[in-house]
Amino acid sequence: MAVDRENVLRVTRIYAEEAALELERGREIVARWPDADVVPVASHWQIPEVHGDEANVSRWVRIKTEALVLGVKKSVTTRVNGRSADFIAPSLSNGCAMACAYCYVPRRKGYSNPITVFANAEQILRHLARHVAARGPKTEPNQCDPDAWVYDIGENGDCSVDAMISENVRDACELFRMMPTAKASFATKFVNRDLLDWDPAGRTRIRFSLMPADTARVTDLRTSAMSERIAAINDFVDAGYEVHVNFSPVILTPSWLADWGELFDQLDSALHARAKAQLACEVIFLTHNESLHEVNLGWHPKGEQLLWTPQTQEEKRSQNGATNVRYRHALKGQAVAALTSLIARKLPYCRVRYAF
Known part of the structure; x- marks a missing residue:
């Protein structure tokens, strides 16, 4: 189900921490x-009206469209990754x-998760600049x-959507534009052509997420x-x-390989x-979760017909301790081999950075 630019956000209520409203970026966003009504909140994490309340399942999409949360990021740290990126930057x-x-x-x-924008972008970007400088050149x-x-x-x-709300993303890309030893990266499922005017000078990597269109119409809402x-x-x-x-997530429908x-x-x-x-590409097969499955049944059960297939899935313990489900080991191994072989045949110039 595609959405146009005019309808992805129609903000009518902004939940704002006082500290965010005191910052210039926060005032710009408001x-x-x-x-829009500005509603004071003590914490961007604790707003029952927009997340954490099971009753919100029926209002899932409406909340995402109409609510915006404005906060200050308390923990500004960079984490090692090594898969899609060398590092995960502190979130903007x-x-x-x-x-x-x-x-x-x-x-x-919680049960709905509208955008929370962090107003202390300047602090976050100063941290990033120090982190890049400390790394030196990649050898x-x-x-x-x-x-x-x-x-x-x-x-x-x-x-791509965040860039419609504030200058946070553009400021980040401008920072990396000036850094010869590093580059920014982000995955996106939304085409925001405003970004074409930014002149990133090759220092920002955009990863467009792709999947077969018929599957996307059911799952990529x-x-x-x-x-x-x-x-x-x-x-x-x-x-x-x-x-x-990004070829992700790969969902094993009856016609999945032909569709890809x-x-x-x-x-x-x-x-x-x-x-x-x-x-270059990344290939990521579906990981799902029983709790999310139960939530989805309350607002989009059609999608679960593709995502929740116990006959082909097994439990997986994630790095953060959560219990998820993934395709059974032997089945997934065969599917990864089949898809990467298809990429090599049809897109021989496309380097597979990783597949799992």
Whole structure:
């Protein structure tokens, strides 16, 4: 289910910490929606009206559309990653206006998770600048990048949508534009063409998430259409971004491999030579969660017909101790091999950075 730019956010209520309103960035954000009610809150984590209340399941999408939370990030730390990026930067936001049925974030924060924007972006970016400077040049290539330290700046949200709310994302990209030893990175399911005017000078990597369109119509709710994401890649490459793709999540429907083959053909036909020359991908198979499954049954049961398939899934203990489900080990191993082989055949120029 695609959503256009005008309807992804129609903010009518801003829940704001007092400390956020005291910062210039916080005041700028409030000024963008002069007709919105500003509701004081003690903590951006504890707002029963928007998350943490089971009764909100029926209002899931409405909350994401109309509510915005404004807070101050208390813990400003950078974490080692080593898979998609070398490091996970401190978040400039948390939550999302989109409503992908498999999203892991609601498992942590509550039954709906609208965007929380952090007003102390200046503090966060100062921390990042110090962290990059302390690393010095990257001397050994790795799967993240051969030359630069890669920092994921959008782990807990979608930076393309966040850029419609504040200057946080642009300020981050401007910071990395001036850093020859590092680059920013974020995954996105939303095409925001305002970013084409930013002149990132190759220091920001955008990872467009792709999956077969028929599956996306059921699971990728309130996102840009798959055809729109694919069509944007050349333009973002031409604008100075490094553009990779995420083939994720891979969901094993009855026709999954044929559907992915069709998607790869569409991608190959759409990309120009410069886009192909710099392309790389990540392949991530579906991980689901029983608690999220129960939540989804309350607002989007159709999606669970694809996501919750106990006959093909087994329990998995995640790094943070949560119990999730993934495809059974032997089945997943066969599927990973089949999909990476298909990529090699249909997109031979596309380097697979990792697949799991």
